[in-house]
Amino acid sequence: MVNIETAPRVGPTPVWLDKLTPADMQGLNQLVEESRWNQIEDDWRLFMAFGHIAVIRDAAGRIIASGAVLPFEHETAAEEQAAVRGPRATGMPAWISMILVHPTQRGEGLGSLIFRHCLAFALSQGHIPMLDATPQGAPLYQRHGLEPLWSLSRWERAGPAPVRGSSFPPACTPQQGRPQPQDHQALEQFDRSTLGLSRAHILRHLLARPGSGCIVQPDGYALVRRGRLAMHIGPIVSLAPTQDAGLVAQAIDMPFRLFIDVPDSQSALQQQLQAAGFVRQRGFTRMAGPAPIPWPKAALPTVLAIAGPEYG
Missing domain, CATH: 3.40.630.30 (Gcn5-related N-acetyltransferase (GNAT))
Structure with a gap:
């Protein structure tokens, strides 16, 4: 059974981006830089083109947390237009990644909140959620029902x-x-x-x-x-x-x-x-x-x- 944690102490709600504005790209890149990750703008463009990017903003509209869902077996544009909107029991993976939180906001439950948002979306679309977890993140993901498969370095x-x-x-x-x-x-x-x-x-x-x-x-x-x-x-x-x-x-x-x-x-x-x-x-x-x-x-x-x- 999936163990849904209690809500974080803060009130922001994750939202899906419908486009990447220059300001949004700057905010996402800043999260990558502050986390010392290796992604560049092209990576965010890939997630936007073929998947979904979720963000949490602070009261000033600044992006303070992110997450992404990238389905495999991507449909062609014609298939997407012909498809009926709603859950599709594809049984194929949807990759969850880019769970990033601004350093000044860590420890407030934002990472857990945005991960649950991405997980719920992937499940609602009939996908099997997959990810590569850091040692720090693995316990959270396991509490939400994800099973360890194998290790890599x-x-x-x-x-x-x-x-x-x-x-x-x-x-x-x-x-x-x-x-x-x-x-x-x-x-x-x-x-x-x-x-x-x-x-x-x-x-x-x-x-x-x-x-x-x-x-x-x-x-x-x-x-x-x-x-x-x-x-x-x-x-x-x-x-x-x-x-x-x-x-x-x-x-x-x-x-x-x-x-x-x-x-x-x-x-x-x-x-x-x-x-x-x-x-x-x-x-x-x-x-x-x-x-x-x-x-x-x-x-x-x-x-x-x-x-x-x-x-x-």
Whole structure:
């Protein structure tokens, strides 16, 4: 049973944004910066384009807390127009993330309030809520019925932060760089067949960003994108264990600060990262529920790195 906590001491109510105004973008970016997270404006645009952003404002209208819901298996515009409004029992994941609270407002229950708002919305749409929880957040999510599935860790290598205009790779080979439009469908089909669900809308958005790049091999790929603090490596998906080390070696061959989020079951990759100068920064727990989970409750061996805790 879901244990709904008592309401916080403060009175603000979460609301969904219907558009991203410049002032809203500034407020959301400020939350990211003050929390020392890696997201940039393009990430908020992705959530707005394909999902939903909830915010809590103070009496002056300033954004003091945020949350986002991003469904997988995104419908086309024509399907959305034809769909009947209301709950849809899709049984597919909706990713909950970007639960951020302004430092001066923490400890007042705002994070719990906005998470419950996102959770209720995902359930009302027939989705299975999923997220990657920090150690601090996991107890809250478990009290609301989400089940721990498996653990992962963020690995970091020091270097200069990427600036606007930084890109991967510095010098492209025929198998590197941004795939051409005709290659997108093959990449998306490969990803879907490997994971058992579609996140084509997410991959397209990540690949289209300035500074993004992708290493494509016959049985795998690695995507790299620019973040606020570091270049983020992931997802990395591979069906050929013999190519894993080479695929990762190409992806991390950059002079910038690097983040990569790896399932803890990928011990060989962790050893490779350590040998390449990476250190473990923090851990996460993949969680889902409260509905029954219709897929394996362990990390897929083909997933070497996830897209990030904000995307799964």
